[in-house]
Amino acid sequence: MSLLLWVAFPYVALASLVGGTVWRYRYDRFGWTTRSSELYEKRLLRVASPLFHYGLLFVIGGHALGLLIPEQWTSLVGSETTYHAVSLYAGTAAGLAAGAGLVLLVYRRRRTGPVFAATTRNDKVMYLLLGGALLLGIGVTTIENGLLGGYDYRQTVSPWFRGIFLLDPRPELMEGAPLLYRFHVVLGFALIALFPFTRLIHAFAVPVKYPFRPYIVYRRRTGTAPATRAARRGWEPVSRD
Amino acid sequence: MRVMAQLAMVMNLDKCIGCHTCSVTCKQTWTNRAGVEYVWFNNVETRPGQGYPRRYEDQEQWRGGWTLDRKGRLKPRSGGRARRMFTLFSNPLLPSIQDYYEPWTYDYATLTSAPLGDDFPVARPHSLISGEPMKVEWSANWDDDLGGGPDLARRDPVVERISDAVRLDFERAFMFYLPRICEHCLNPTCMAACPSGAIYKREEDGIVLVDQDACRGWRMCVTGCPYKKIYFNHRTGKAEKCTFCYPRVEVGLPTVCSETCVGRLRYIGVLLYDQDRVTEAASVEDDRDLYAAQLDVFLDPDDPAVRERARRDGVPDAWVEAARRSPVHALISKYQVALPLHPEYRTLPMVWYVPPLSPVVEALRDSGHDGEDAGNLFGAIETLRIPVEYLAELFTAGDTEPVTAVLRRLAAMRSYMRDVTLGDPADPGKAAAVGLTETEMGEMYRLLALAKYDERYVIPTQAAAEAAALEETACSVPGSGGLDGAAPVSGPFGEASGPPPTPTAENFHALKDRQTSGALTRPQDRRGRVNLLNWDGKGSPDGLFPGRDGDGR
Numbered sequence A: 001m002s003l004l005l006w007v008a009f010p011y012v013a014l015a016s017l018v019g020g021t022v023w024r025y026r027y028d029r030f031g032w033t034t035r036s037s038e039l040y041e042k043r044l045l046r047v048a049s050p051l052f053h054y055g056l057l058f059v060i061g062g063h064a065l066g067l068l069i070p071e072q073w074t075s076l077v078g079s080e081t082t083y084h085a086v087s088l089y090a091g092t093a094a095g096l097a098a099g100a101g102l103v104l105l106v107y108r109r110r111r112t113g114p115v116f117a118a119t120t121r122n123d124k125v126m127y128l129l130l131g132g133a134l135l136l137g138i139g140v141t142t143i144e145n146g147l148l149g150g151y152d153y154r155q156t157v158s159p160w161f162r163g164i165f166l167l168d169p170r171p172e173l174m175e176g177a178p179l180l181y182r183f184h185v186v187l188g189f190a191l192i193a194l195f196p197f198t199r200l201i202h203a204f205a206v207p208v209k210y211p212f213r214p215y216i217v218y219r220r221r222t223g224t225a226p227a228t229r230a231a232r233r234g235w236e237p238v239s240r241d
Numbered sequence B: 001m002r003v004m005a006q007l008a009m010v011m012n013l014d015k016c017i018g019c020h021t022c023s024v025t026c027k028q029t030w031t032n033r034a035g036v037e038y039v040w041f042n043n044v045e046t047r048p049g050q051g052y053p054r055r056y057e058d059q060e061q062w063r064g065g066w067t068l069d070r071k072g073r074l075k076p077r078s079g080g081r082a083r084r085m086f087t088l089f090s091n092p093l094l095p096s097i098q099d100y101y102e103p104w105t106y107d108y109a110t111l112t113s114a115p116l117g118d119d120f121p122v123a124r125p126h127s128l129i130s131g132e133p134m135k136v137e138w139s140a141n142w143d144d145d146l147g148g149g150p151d152l153a154r155r156d157p158v159v160e161r162i163s164d165a166v167r168l169d170f171e172r173a174f175m176f177y178l179p180r181i182c183e184h185c186l187n188p189t190c191m192a193a194c195p196s197g198a199i200y201k202r203e204e205d206g207i208v209l210v211d212q213d214a215c216r217g218w219r220m221c222v223t224g225c226p227y228k229k230i231y232f233n234h235r236t237g238k239a240e241k242c243t244f245c246y247p248r249v250e251v252g253l254p255t256v257c258s259e260t261c262v263g264r265l266r267y268i269g270v271l272l273y274d275q276d277r278v279t280e281a282a283s284v285e286d287d288r289d290l291y292a293a294q295l296d297v298f299l300d301p302d303d304p305a306v307r308e309r310a311r312r313d314g315v316p317d318a319w320v321e322a323a324r325r326s327p328v329h330a331l332i333s334k335y336q337v338a339l340p341l342h343p344e345y346r347t348l349p350m351v352w353y354v355p356p357l358s359p360v361v362e363a364l365r366d367s368g369h370d371g372e373d374a375g376n377l378f379g380a381i382e383t384l385r386i387p388v389e390y391l392a393e394l395f396t397a398g399d400t401e402p403v404t405a406v407l408r409r410l411a412a413m414r415s416y417m418r419d420v421t422l423g424d425p426a427d428p429g430k431a432a433a434v435g436l437t438e439t440e441m442g443e444m445y446r447l448l449a450l451a452k453y454d455e456r457y458v459i460p461t462q463a464a465a466e467a468a469a470l471e472e473t474a475c476s477v478p479g480s481g482g483l484d485g486a487a488p489v490s491g492p493f494g495e496a497s498g499p500p501p502t503p504t505a506e507n508f509h510a511l512k513d514r515q516t517s518g519a520l521t522r523p524q525d526r527r528g529r530v531n532l533l534n535w536d537g538k539g540s541p542d543g544l545f546p547g548r549d550g551d552g553r
Ligand code: SF4
Pocket: B181, B182, B183, B184, B185, B188, B189, B190, B191, B208, B224, B225, B226, B227, B228, B229, B230, B241, B347
């Protein structure tokens, strides 16, 4: 069980992330979008979307800080209490911002007729997972780290997480972690596994080249015959209704 | 100088009868799908009127187009690169569906399925967005023919810019139709605003297109375009826009809107322009100089220097030839009777308009004067401030001078041709008064009034362009990389690495080698290979046989 949850599952999830993204890039670049619903409703979206996205960016940054950077390194620049305070307060703030944004977004999605009509089952599953992971994340930060005094996940969760990437999985590290942590991690990896198959894929559309490209883009016509293109490999969507 | 060719359009507004045939045929061709129900790549607006989407010309609100920053450089009005990157997550400047209009259908089924009763069953409108019954309150041409009364038309942003006195008076003055498509600008803001770089301008014909596979649905282009001629498909989550019917023009057919235009008022042709001067022209300081600046960017295809340069820059001869016969070039640069729509947006639009003289003629007629008399017309153009100022706001950033000049030309032509048709002696003075010779006057008249199908649409095909290219390469060139990331046929180290040399270049080198060196060339050196068709049978040229020492030279 431990092996399954803390070794097999993360690897399957990561493989799905990479494979799914490649597959999507090969065969479904047309579907690579969030299908924005701003056209239907924009008052709520104006507040909720930046709140959620910026909150989430900080959350991700926090994860990178906590998971990828070994404790020894941070202790070089500051004490453990400083780190703890930063992770607790900044983490809670970012989590709450993202959470509030998500609540607003889901509320908007449910209450605005056209937006709800444009919501697919895939979206609903994704929202459930995302919401769950976020809620548990806020939970571990506030309860385990705040109210219960502080659990040093950088002794267990972080080395385990790095172990996965160093091809040196150490499932026993996760055994000792509190239940909330373990749930959070499982949901997190479930989200990673589904990532390429949901609208979350749009996160990989970050326009990194935009600040560096010229404003005006010229391209040659492709194809050798007028207005035709070679059939793509694999299947092509016929209609998108 | 770098010569580029673009297909451009001119519309003669005097002839538009506002029948919307162009809009309907365009819609049936391109936007009759779910997700773009509200989209009209071609729409016809009554002016004065609010337009579609409502009040799109109010750039204080929508912030489309370009402005100059403090250093005088071009910057999208909605913000430059940094600002856009930080505000990616929300785009409050996007018009909502209500600003366009909520598309609807009727529940026709009730007409046949309603139970027997005293009342006639009625098909009620249902929203195509929410599916709910709705009250139809606006559409793409709700204020057609000044429908809805002066109150709607008074909210026309162009009217608001003209003085108060005018505002109270205008509804007595004039009305005309303005058909609009995407301008396929030389300096498009839609493209500049696209974070994904999915919008591009085709090098061959200047058509601005959205790569549907690269678009990520940021919607920034909709904000960027001051003409609001790029739309968001709310089903697919991608931007879509007028394609200038590229599958048609590539084979030499006019766009659907032109083909079906009842008034036969659209002209399509090639314009040559200098790509190096585009940015410079778009950033001239005074809005009112933009018209002249853009005229300056266009090149004269009759100028041998331009033709020479065009050949070097890879513009096919067929296209340069077409540019010489181009009706668009004639109307814009030669007779100078066409004007760009809202040059002050600084996108350098490529669909130009011959402004309507009819408001002036009608005003004259209504006041009991002869609407065809040159003197009367000239006088009226000077005194009828309202239509002229309005047209100037539309076409020349408020500068009445070019508009007056165009209207005078049209008026002179009208009165000159009346003499001719009525059998009176033609008056060369009338032509000279507006700076034209009598021949030019006749030609301009022919182009504006009589031009047949093949005079209105001078569209060189892509096949012609390709044939020229193929002549040079003697085989089809596999794409290097290509859009789909398809691997190039020959790898970076394969024999045919890089684009194959053209036969002419190959022959040149072979002949040169032959004349200048007595040694054999290596067979693996492709440049030294001999084209047997060029071999005169005398001697054995270099490269005909492999070298003996493996080196050859
Ligand atoms: S008119 Fe067309 S080319 Fe110009 S900015 Fe708008 S969408 Fe782009």
